[in-house]
Amino acid sequence: MSTATDPQELALHPADSHDLIRVLGARENNLKDVHVELPKRRLTVFTGVSGSGKSSLVFATIAAESQRMINETYSAFVQGFMPTMARPEVDVLDGLTTAIIVDQERLGGNPRSTVGTVTDANAMLRILFSRLGQPHIGSPQAFSFNVASISGAGAVQFERGGRTIKERRDFTVVGGQCPRCEGTGRTSDFDLTQLYDDSKSLNEGALLIPNYTGDSWYGTIFRKSGFHDPDKPIRKYTKRELNDLLYKEQTRIKVEGVNVWYEGLIPRIQKSMLAKDRDALQPHIRAFVDRAIAFATCPECDGTRLSETARSSRIRGTNIADACAMQISDLAEWVRGLDEPSVAPLLAKLLYTLDAFVEIGLGYLSLERPSGTLSGGEAQRTKLIRHIGSALTDVTYVFDEPTIGLHPHDVQRMNDLLLRLRDKGNTVLVVEHEPETIAIADHVVDLGPGAGAAGGTVCFEGTVDGLRGSGTVTGRHLGDRTAPKETVRTPTGRLEIRGATRHNLKDVDVDIPLGVLCVVTGVAGSGKSSLVHGSVPASEGVVSIDQSAIKGSRRSNPATYTGLLDPIRKAFAKANGVKPALFSANSEGACPACNGAGVIYTELGFMETVSTTCEECEGKRFQAAVLEYRLGGPDNSKDISEVLAMSVTEALAFFGAGEARTPAAHAVLDRLSDVGLGYLGLGQPLTTLSGGERQRLKLATRMGEKGGVYVLDEPTTGLHLADVEQLLGLLDRLVDAGKSVIVVEHHQAVMAHADWIIDLGPGAGHDGGRIVFEGTPADLVAARSTLTGQHLAEYVGR
Structure with a gap:
């Protein structure tokens, strides 16, 4: 454990700041007055179950304060153009150096970014x-x-x-x-019938584009521009009027006494909608783009x-x-x-x-690959490129699970890079679940013991050997090894794939067994996802779940995404004799000041949007009158904002018994718990979820569907060693219930637990795309004929 005792005493007598980063009294998110002393110029790994407080300590406290202090070195004039960063909730932070964050945030989805x-x-x-x-x-x-x-x-x-x-x-x-596609590589053909109803005039509501209808500001600009008769049906427009409506270049005009820019519908849509990442668009705008515009590869370039x-x-x-x-x-x-x-x-x-x-295992990519298509792990390793040869020393590098998406063969490469950064005289802080990366740490900080409210304390601080004997959840599971099954399930059928050539696949023929747990393996870029997602037909009965961004706005959260909020709203309405809509922050119950967002967003043009907590509702999102309504017994009643602040585990207990008992809500919460998301907050914004959390949220949502085949893409992403056991149990329950489960996975525990393995390779990119093994995990271990087989044999000790 940390030697820190009294924060005031330590603040008066600081340790040598050349050798330590000291954190005293950290209280960000679920941290409970955490004290740690981290050795500089060493590799420190932060461990603990998901939601234990690792990111709160490393990113929200140490890295955030470093960045805030760097921003304060700029002049007051420059700071005026920068987002204001609040000081983390911590008593003392000293010994900090410049922090360079290499996280899993997806690279910008700008279509021009590669x-x-x-x-x-x-x-x-x-x-x-x-x-x-x-x-x-x-x-x-x-x-x-x-x-x-x-x-x-x-x-x-x-x-x-x-x-x-x-x-x-x-x-x-x-x-x-390229002049034809303006450098995007694709052309966009507009279905004009989706832009306007040509039988109507502009004053009659001809425009069908989101935010251009009715009395909207954009609609007003077009109606009062003077370039066309607003009372004439569009089908009767002259050639010039139609061209001005659709294609006119930016022109300064005055509308209702205000100087504005007028621009034709098509260039305006191209700039406001098509120039943005499709998944970042609001759902109704994304739906409009999908039905109104057909994209194709530019024929000219x-x-x-x-x-x-x-x-x-x-x-x-x-x-x-x-x-x-x-x-x-x-x-x-x-x-x-x-x-x-x-x-x-x-x-x-x-x-x-x-x-x-x-x-770093990305040699299979090409420079023309759009950056928005990279996975979280690929994005993080791509960001690392600029730092590998950096001449900077004595800085703090902060990594968020850098081994995500890596085959065991590539994990060693990543470990070597982390050690190289350390050996140049830098401090390396890594949040990680991978045992092979934990093993190379000079110093380990294990947080827990549980997630959310049950976490936020330092359970162990010291060496890796000390962690193994510590008795903490991480320490107990660090040496876990899942042995290959002695007996495997017998397939009930097969899914034939013939002549698969998607991406790097080389005319692949393979039979995927049904009614069993089938794991598809291979190094990153070998063709696993191309085979499974590109060849398994997305037909009725196939539930395909990947790590792509969840569709939804920044108002979305696990409660809204899973449909959990519907039975919760009805329970509140029934208990209080009012309408369910009052308990929706997107409907009648919304705080009028922030429209139910809980925060006020301030657009700063070319800079990042700044969000500040709404002062009216204090971030609770609801009107004060709505928060008067409560659910539950007199000793345990909650308002709707308090329910949304609960974790899944807390909500399971609340809705499972007593006056708040709600079976429909409890069923959804059970599925969330089953996939290892018990620590997740019901009202936590979806934008804060990792790729693995997003996938498990999708899995929990779709487990209620009548699918016969489940296709999962690296479901262990972001899972603690202890949670992998729970996931394996869930996969077994799905198969035992008559489902077929196909999993793309690098985690050796999942490989060993499989009934059947299909291994692709032997390498990545054009060096991959072939089936190099089909059979049981025991046969793969015995053969040791592939990279996967060699590493799995080492894992199981054969």
Whole structure:
């Protein structure tokens, strides 16, 4: 345990801040006055069950305070443009260094963002082609799909002979953007019947686009623009009127005394809806986009995003589009073969970056891959690229489960990188469940003992060996090994896949057994998801659950997503003799000040949106009058905001007995508990959930469906060792109930527990895409013929 005792005493007599980061009295979220002393320039791993407080300590306290203090070094003028960060709830924090956070937040879903643009590899390639490409077509921007080619004239001003001279000069900007798709690689065809009803006039409500109907502001701009008759049906518009309605370029006009920009419907939709990540759109807008717009690969650039001129310049027969489409491991070899002394430093830097991708197990990606399509684990490792060769030392690197999505073969590579960062003189803080990564720690902090209100304390602090003998939940399960089954289930049928060629699959033929637990394995990028999600038909009876973002707005939470809130609202309404709608923060019961959001959002244009707790409802989301209504007995009654603040486990007890007993709610809560989400808050925003939590939430929601085949994508993501046992029990119950369960998974406990294993490989990208083993886990261990087999054999001690 920590040697810290009295925070005031320790604050007066601080330890050597050159050697320790001291946290005294941390109370963020569920932390209960936590004291820890973390050695600097060492690797510290934070362990504990999901929801025990690891992220609250590492990210919400240590990293947040480091970033807040860095922001305070800027001038007051600059700080005025930055979001205000509150100081974490902690008594003392000293010995902090600059924190670099490498988390699992998905990379921006901007359609113009690719793996190449977010890592600077694309920028280096553009410079390379501008120097060596033949024919020479211009500067690096001539190879950029984000720069359009334009010509025009403008005024320039310069000094000559003591006089200021103004001249108007012609100019040309040569960019690499495909003019047809404007650098997005795809075209969008609009179904005009979904934009407007041409039998009506604008005043009669012709526009059908969300936020443009009725008396909305956008609708008012179009009705009063003066470019068309608002009382004339659209089908009677002249050619010019229709063009102004659909395509007119931005023009300044005055509407109701206010200067505004008018723009045709199609360019306005392209900027306000199509330029954003589809999954980030509000549900009703996303539905509109899906029905109104058909997307296709741009026929002019064939999806490369680049103009014909940009693609005409080549280095040894390869243009920049070809280079960006290569698997990164292949691109590295191509760059290695370029012997050009004039650009030697550039080649060395580019090659170092590409080799870093390969080193951390991402060599199967391509630079043209849209960044928004990367998984949380892939995104985190991509962010790591810029730090691998950094000359910075004595900084604090903060990682959130960096082994997520990694095959056991790749976990060792990640461990080597973490140790390399430490050995350069940096402090490395890692939140992790993976035993192989916990094993390399210099220092371990184990939080718990449970999740949510049952967690938030330091159960152990010390060495890995000390953790093993500590008796904590983590310590007891650290050496867990699941042996292969002695007897496996007999399949009841089979699902035939023939000639699968999706992505890197090489004409794969395989039979997936039904009525059993089938696990699909292989290194990251070997083709597992392509086989399962691309080849298993999404027909009736197939419940496919992946880790993609859950559709919904920032108002969504587990209670609304699972349908749990419906029986809860009805229970409150029945107990108090009022309408159920009063107990919805999105309906009649909403706080009028924040419209039921609980926070006030302030848009800062080009900067991040800032949210502040609503002062009217103090973040509770409901009107004060609604909070007067209560549910439960006199000794245990709750208002609706208090119920939404409960964890699943707390709500199970509340709705399971007494006056609050609600069987319909209890059934949903049971399923949430079954998938290991007992610590999750009912009102917790869905945007705060990890990929693994999102998937298990989907699983809990869809367990009530009448599906015969369940397809799961790495369901152990983010699970503590103790929770993996619970998940295995759930999978067994599904199979024993007559379901077929197909799991894409890296976790060796799940592999060992399988009835049947299908292993893909032998490598990633074009080195994968083949079936390298089919059989039982025991046979895979005995054969040791694949990477998976070798690591599984080590895991089970064979």
